[in-house]
Amino acid sequence: xxxxxxxxxxxxxxxxxxQPTSVEPLVDHDGFSGAKIWRVAxxxxxxxxxxxxxxxxxxxxxxxxxxxxxxxDQEGFHRVAVPLETHHHHGYVRHAGHLWELAxxxxxxxxxxxxxxxxxxxxxxxxxxxxxQAARSFPLPETGPSKSPGICERLERLQALVSTGAAxxxxxxxxxxxxxxxxxxxxxxxxxxxxxxxxxxxxKAIAGIAVSLQPCxxxxxxxxxxxxxxxxxxxxxxxxxxxxxxxADVARLLGSLAGDDLSAWQQGLRAYQTVRLxxxxxxxxxxxxxxxxxxxxGIQWLEWLYVQRREFANRAAVxxxxxxxxxxxxxxxxxxx
Numbered sequence: 001x002x003x004x005x006x007x008x009x010x011x012x013x014x015x016x017x018x019q020p021t022s023v024e025p026l027v028d029h030d031g032f033s034g035a036k037i038w039r040v041a042x043x044x045x046x047x048x049x050x051x052x053x054x055x056x057x058x059x060x061x062x063x064x065x066x067x068x069x070x071x072x073d074q075e076g077f078h079r080v081a082v083p084l085e086t087h088h089h090h091g092y093v094r095h096a097g098h099l100w101e102l103a104x105x106x107x108x109x110x111x112x113x114x115x116x117x118x119x120x121x122x123x124x125x126x127x128x129x130x131x132x133q134a135a136r137s138f139p140l141p142e143t144g145p146s147k148s149p150g151i152c153e154r155l156e157r158l159q160a161l162v163s164t165g166a167a168x169x170x171x172x173x174x175x176x177x178x179x180x181x182x183x184x185x186x187x188x189x190x191x192x193x194x195x196x197x198x199x200x201x202x203x204k205a206i207a208g209i210a211v212s213l214q215p216c217x218x219x220x221x222x223x224x225x226x227x228x229x230x231x232x233x234x235x236x237x238x239x240x241x242x243x244x245x246x247x248a249d250v251a252r253l254l255g256s257l258a259g260d261d262l263s264a265w266q267q268g269l270r271a272y273q274t275v276r277l278x279x280x281x282x283x284x285x286x287x288x289x290x291x292x293x294x295x296x297x298g299i300q301w302l303e304w305l306y307v308q309r310r311e312f313a314n315r316a317a318v319x320x321x322x323x324x325x326x327x328x329x330x331x332x333x334x335x336x337x
Contacts, residue, residue, distance in 0.1 A: 298325030
């Protein structure tokens with residue numbers, strides 16, 4: 001079996017029962033994060049080899065992520081892939097300018113969009129709440145109530161966009177050779193201008209409120225929740241993990257699974273609160289997180305595409321993401337009429 005040389009060198013550093021009988025690249029990975037993933041068949045069972053992008057995470061951040069995954073597993077939440085140790089008892093490998101990790105391959109598929117159901121939505125929110133409960137006891141350098149870092153950052157980001165950022169993106173669109181994206185971009189910017197003031201007021205009203213912080217995933221959406229039938233078998237991709245209020249995760253997941261369906265939002269919130277209650281302030285935070293994601297999520301994509309000139313292998317997936325933001329931003333803007 002011929003392996004890519006980098007993959008072979010990294011896998012050699014792991015125990016004998018992790019050595020591959022076959023290696024398969026995950027060709028349908030969306031590629032948005034910049035990570036590369038391989039499915040490794042081994043005597044230990046199926047494993048997941050991940051090559052992190054050069055830009056993130058740093059070694060200290062990856063060590064924080066691994067410590068949290070180990071912690072929640074020890075606390076009884078076993079639906080995460082705890083990285084395996086090398087021969088030298090390291091949780092990751094540095095090779096060719098990248099960080100690499102090897103972990104068990106979790107069962108299930110991230111197929112909520114193909115097979116949505118109320119039961120799946122409820123179980124996803126319950127699983128998230130159980131993860132939060134397990135992560136709650138993880139020690140952080142700072143304790144006690146604090147402002148939400150994410151809300152404060154979003155307020156600052158929005159004010160920068162209103163000041164100059166949106167205009168710069170609009171200027172950059174004029175030289176774009178990708179017309180199907182450019183039309184979407186112009187519509188996103190027009191809708192942004194309609195809804196920005198409302199979201200700015202909402203963020204300002206909530207930014208000063210002190211809430212509890214704990215490790216949160218911050219990028220938990222339908223592509224990162226694995227199902228078998230209606231049951232959640234795993235949560236994956238913790239590259240954005242950091243201290244935050246749980247409302248950020250609740251909003252991210254419900255925004256992905258329920259969109260603008262208020263009934264589905266209520267079902268998800270009720271399911272989450274069978275495990276962990278949300279305060280009134282946290283419910284307000286969840287709303288502010290969702291609205292600001294709807295407002296600025298598409299704009300972030302425009303900045304990547306037009307200002308930073310990032311390249312994405314899967315253009316169809318990028319257009320689908322822009323269409324999702326367009327639909328939700330149009331709904332948000334429509335509520336202002």
